[in-house]
Amino acid sequence: MTSARPAAPPAELQLLLIGIGGQGIQLIGKTLAQAATNTGKHAMLAADYGGEMRGGPSNASVVIGTEPLRSLPILPSATAAIVASHKFAGPVPQRLREGGLLLRNSSVVDSGAGREHHRVVEVPATAMATELGAPQASGFILLGAFNRLTGLVPEAELVTAMTALLPPYRAQHATKNAEALSAGAAAVAGQEAPR
Amino acid sequence: MNTAVAKPSMQLLEGATAIAESAILAGCRFFAGYPISPFTPLLEHMSRALPENGGVCINAESEIEGANMALGAGATGAMAATGSCGQGLALMQETIAEAALNETPMVVFNLARNQQDYFQATRGGGWGDYRTIALAPKDIPEAVEHTQLLFHLSRRYRAPTLLYGDPLLAQTRVGVHLRRIEFDELPPQDWALDGTGGGTGESRQIWTWAMGKATNPGLGPDGHWQQVAAKFDRIAELEQRSEQRYAEDADTLVVSFGSAAKFIEHVVEELRAEGHRIGWFRPISLWPFPGPALAGATAGIKRVLVFELNAGQMLEDVRQYARDRDAIRFIGGVSIHESGLSYGPLLDAPEIRARILAAIAEDSTRSTS
Amino acid sequence: MTQELRIVPTDRPPADGKARKVADFRPSLMLGEHGLCPGCGEPVALRILLETLQDLGIVNNSIGVVGHGCYGSFVRIMDVDVLQCLHGRAPSCATGIKRMRPQTAVFTMQGDGDMVNEGLQEVLHTAARGENVTAILLNNGVFGDTGGQQTATTVLGQRTKTSIEGRDPGLHGHPIPVADLVASLDGVGYVARGAVGTAGSIARTKRMIRAAFESQLAGEGFSLVEILTMCPTGWFVGAPQGPDYLAESMEQVFPLGDLRARPKPSGAGA
Numbered sequence A: 001m002t003s004a005r006p007a008a009p010p011a012e013l014q015l016l017l018i019g020i021g022g023q024g025i026q027l028i029g030k031t032l033a034q035a036a037t038n039t040g041k042h043a044m045l046a047a048d049y050g051g052e053m054r055g056g057p058s059n060a061s062v063v064i065g066t067e068p069l070r071s072l073p074i075l076p077s078a079t080a081a082i083v084a085s086h087k088f089a090g091p092v093p094q095r096l097r098e099g100g101l102l103l104r105n106s107s108v109v110d111s112g113a114g115r116e117h118h119r120v121v122e123v124p125a126t127a128m129a130t131e132l133g134a135p136q137a138s139g140f141i142l143l144g145a146f147n148r149l150t151g152l153v154p155e156a157e158l159v160t161a162m163t164a165l166l167p168p169y170r171a172q173h174a175t176k177n178a179e180a181l182s183a184g185a186a187a188v189a190g191q192e193a194p195r
Numbered sequence B: 001m002n003t004a005v006a007k008p009s010m011q012l013l014e015g016a017t018a019i020a021e022s023a024i025l026a027g028c029r030f031f032a033g034y035p036i037s038p039f040t041p042l043l044e045h046m047s048r049a050l051p052e053n054g055g056v057c058i059n060a061e062s063e064i065e066g067a068n069m070a071l072g073a074g075a076t077g078a079m080a081a082t083g084s085c086g087q088g089l090a091l092m093q094e095t096i097a098e099a100a101l102n103e104t105p106m107v108v109f110n111l112a113r114n115q116q117d118y119f120q121a122t123r124g125g126g127w128g129d130y131r132t133i134a135l136a137p138k139d140i141p142e143a144v145e146h147t148q149l150l151f152h153l154s155r156r157y158r159a160p161t162l163l164y165g166d167p168l169l170a171q172t173r174v175g176v177h178l179r180r181i182e183f184d185e186l187p188p189q190d191w192a193l194d195g196t197g198g199g200t201g202e203s204r205q206i207w208t209w210a211m212g213k214a215t216n217p218g219l220g221p222d223g224h225w226q227q228v229a230a231k232f233d234r235i236a237e238l239e240q241r242s243e244q245r246y247a248e249d250a251d252t253l254v255v256s257f258g259s260a261a262k263f264i265e266h267v268v269e270e271l272r273a274e275g276h277r278i279g280w281f282r283p284i285s286l287w288p289f290p291g292p293a294l295a296g297a298t299a300g301i302k303r304v305l306v307f308e309l310n311a312g313q314m315l316e317d318v319r320q321y322a323r324d325r326d327a328i329r330f331i332g333g334v335s336i337h338e339s340g341l342s343y344g345p346l347l348d349a350p351e352i353r354a355r356i357l358a359a360i361a362e363d364s365t366r367s368t369s
Numbered sequence C: 001m002t003q004e005l006r007i008v009p010t011d012r013p014p015a016d017g018k019a020r021k022v023a024d025f026r027p028s029l030m031l032g033e034h035g036l037c038p039g040c041g042e043p044v045a046l047r048i049l050l051e052t053l054q055d056l057g058i059v060n061n062s063i064g065v066v067g068h069g070c071y072g073s074f075v076r077i078m079d080v081d082v083l084q085c086l087h088g089r090a091p092s093c094a095t096g097i098k099r100m101r102p103q104t105a106v107f108t109m110q111g112d113g114d115m116v117n118e119g120l121q122e123v124l125h126t127a128a129r130g131e132n133v134t135a136i137l138l139n140n141g142v143f144g145d146t147g148g149q150q151t152a153t154t155v156l157g158q159r160t161k162t163s164i165e166g167r168d169p170g171l172h173g174h175p176i177p178v179a180d181l182v183a184s185l186d187g188v189g190y191v192a193r194g195a196v197g198t199a200g201s202i203a204r205t206k207r208m209i210r211a212a213f214e215s216q217l218a219g220e221g222f223s224l225v226e227i228l229t230m231c232p233t234g235w236f237v238g239a240p241q242g243p244d245y246l247a248e249s250m251e252q253v254f255p256l257g258d259l260r261a262r263p264k265p266s267g268a269g270a
């Protein structure tokens, strides 16, 4: 009745997504988890319940690994975080592990969110999305940047997953979202973690 | 991270969807339910997927109607199911009891909001000497397996069976491999109503009172209900399921079920790595409760900690079977998200860890004073 | 000399012991005697229902769903596949059965307490969904089985055990004409109201039951035949007074006839 367990479980990427409704947090979480699944990885996406209305908190967590996952659906700690909105950055400083990657939307998040021992990268996602003429796509700017920083999946996989996930009445956003993914990746070029 | 092997058969699915797909793989051809969070996505998915698989899904006008539709479909020998969360299952109790007593197979999905339906799942609120096989998976892959097992058990024993899930199982998306699980062959369904019995003098009847027909009397309530009770006694012996770890080498054993048990496993691993002599025990079948296994696991244990997200319901079953009743401490509690629709802050590894450590510390101060 | 007429006493068996039944009026689908009260209208309704299944040749392709009331005991004597269901829930159970066995004729048998009190929403929704099943309502205006209490169809002024001075709208509300409600819904193929108080009404009601099953077999949607039945015990009248009482009270409030004709005339050639 007892299941065997390897001594040291392989590392899993544990990402916290922190934002407010309307920023597309759930959609970028789904996009990342789906792209990871499409490339043969194990993925989990746990949405935070509560308001998904515009302006309310909208949080999610994504776990990705190469083996069946052991992470809990409510993460006690995380290896990375994307903070899209300053309003609800609450759990990040406590839960993000030392050395963890903290990707901040510097257009709206003040630099107080996060601590010295995190690896902080800033992207002015809201401003960039407005410049692209796609204010709804700021989340994809952050996702594009995050994926470039971590080298998680080929960027094309994000585009494929995003396009498939868009409901028909939002299909017209696909092109701009794809541009946002590329713009985000370009914005952090050269800052990739040494591998 | 780029070394992944392509596993095209793995799909990223929301738990409710994975459960629905698993039900269809098991042969489910009828589903009826009434929307309520977090069960709704199961109903929505069934309404899309069942017709594509030759089945029927009805958005019933109430839980009472949904459950009775499932009972009717089950009476024809079709694999049928209904579901809701605890609030809706409250309305279905009469039907679940009826199906148990008239021996109609059906599966009931409780995608609950929390763990406060343990008594409902294990005691039930219908009348009569009936029980309901109730399985509580700890995560989505297990829920997918349990779903198929429940259809099988429901058929094998001609009894309603219940899956006790929660928002984490219903709403989380994970990569799952869906496949049909093969079980032992089932007994023939010679009892199922197909309409062909009319005029033969041998027409069939499904009836809780089992009085039979004038020319072919049944057992009647006395004989029938004794037989049903004996069947549940048999199930109670044969269908206990549980899992445990480190019990043989522990001072402290934490007992928990469902999603909560997944958190307990995580915290126990952490504490063991730090040198604590601690283990865990998880009832997988809430009914039949794996009492003998728990009695075995608690032999020699100094403290038995019970963690569940309610005011102490499984606690009663643990009290009945733990070797030393005085060793039991309750470290769970009611904890509800402010929306009322899910768990509150207690279902969190750091909080659980603190409670376990506090219980251990309290015991040691008590024993040294 | 006029011949004296011999008067045969009928209140006791003939002294010569030679009396025997010359004909069995029991349809062959009845497996035994019913145990209901003398003068009860429900066994009459059962008989014409079973005869109709035979007339239509669907005896071995029918499933009945029977609710809770005095008629509940019919499951022991009707030679038809039957699910005895919970009080009020027959339409939902019938739905599940029909959806899984669309080629089978599926019918419910419910009383007024069962259908109109406990299960009113069931019948309305099942009708509005257009479920292709036939509901037979045995309406006697009381809970017969539990001893004659007021139901949702008890007519105003009627004395029952829970309206002992007569049903008073100020105290007890008004009766619900369920068949009229059902007839007003889309999804319905045929609705009629008959009775079993007289030979004529029995014959007409049997034709209604036939039309209802024909409607089901033609896939026209939900069909309902409400049958007003005598309950001398629950009405506190003698068995012989039942039919007259029925005509004077219930039939005045619930007029007989087709309430919703079939979309196409049935048996057009006949």
Ligand SMILES: Cc1ncc(C[n+]2csc(CCOP(=O)(O)OP(=O)(O)O)c2C)c(N)n1
Pocket: C042, C068, C069, C070, C071, C087, C110, C111, C112, C113, C114, C115, C138, C140, C142, C143, C144, C145, C146, C151
């Ligand atoms: C849930 C439930 N409540 C109450 C009863 C008790 N009960 C049995 S028969 C009956 C009344 C049936 O009345 P009706 O349907 O009009 O049938 P009748 O006896 O008049 O033919 C009642 C209330 C029951 N069986 N189940």
Ligand code: SF4
Pocket: C036, C037, C039, C040, C041, C042, C070, C140, C144, C145, C230, C231, C232, C233, C234
């Ligand atoms: S109580 Fe009424 S309905 Fe019941 S058997 Fe007697 S007469 Fe018939």
Ligand SMILES: [Mg+2]
Pocket: C069, C111, C112, C113, C138, C139, C140, C141, C142, C143, C144, C151
């Ligand atoms: Mg009645």
